[in-house]
Amino acid sequence: MAKKDAVPRYTPTADSGPSRNDILARYDLAPGDSDKEAEMARWEQEQARRLSALDAGQAGSRVPLSELSPNPDNPRTSDDTDRDGLRESIAELGIIQALTVSTREAFVEHHPQHAGTPLSRYVVIAGHRRLRAAQAAGHDDAPVIVEDRAAENPLVWAVAENVQRLGLNPMEQARALRVLTDPPPAGRGMGQAAVARGIGKSQGSVSQRLTLLRLADDLQEQVLDGTLKVKRALLVARLPVDEQTAAVTALRQLPPPSRRTSTEAG
16 A cells, blocks of 8 residues: 555656767767767767666656745756746646755755755755746646755755756856856855766866856857857867957868878878
């Protein structure tokens, strides 16, 4: 007999994610790039993980929105659910990617200062924008994955989820990491090595993403929309801001590298 408070099983629709060409284009990879095989391996592992979760029915459970409380320490409080069409998408399709939550008890255990804070049955660790969009759309419930271990360091967990999302643009990853590395009160003031350990990435990867934040605002937007590739952006980001736009223009005027002929190769 099922427990009275058992959470009903959620069965999601399959989401195949971006294509291989999408991945290669996003990371500015070419057939000769040394990073290609590693990137494709990560792509294949992610697809296998998704399919395995779907087959096993482990992609999440549905709970009423009334049983979900936002993390009271969540640094993002503004309503930005319409920034990238999220509100419209969730209104039409519902939440596809489950929210990561912890139980109220686990959250208070790690954050005793919130023992007196009114909290629902679950505390959202990652997925606050999705929660707000679902509320705005008038949905009654949402898919969740309960991860009590995430309650120990919710901000690192939330950033890790954002950075590891398959479809997240490198510029968006950089901005997510900034929440951890910026000095207080804007951020957590964590070092790059600590951030890398926390989110399961190499320190070099974290450093490269953070380098993108040195770009002028208009160039950051170009990385976001894909008109400025990451490799060029990393080169330009090391220049003073007032020299960056001219450098990008100069790089774009360069002829494409010619392929070596068989004679040159021999």
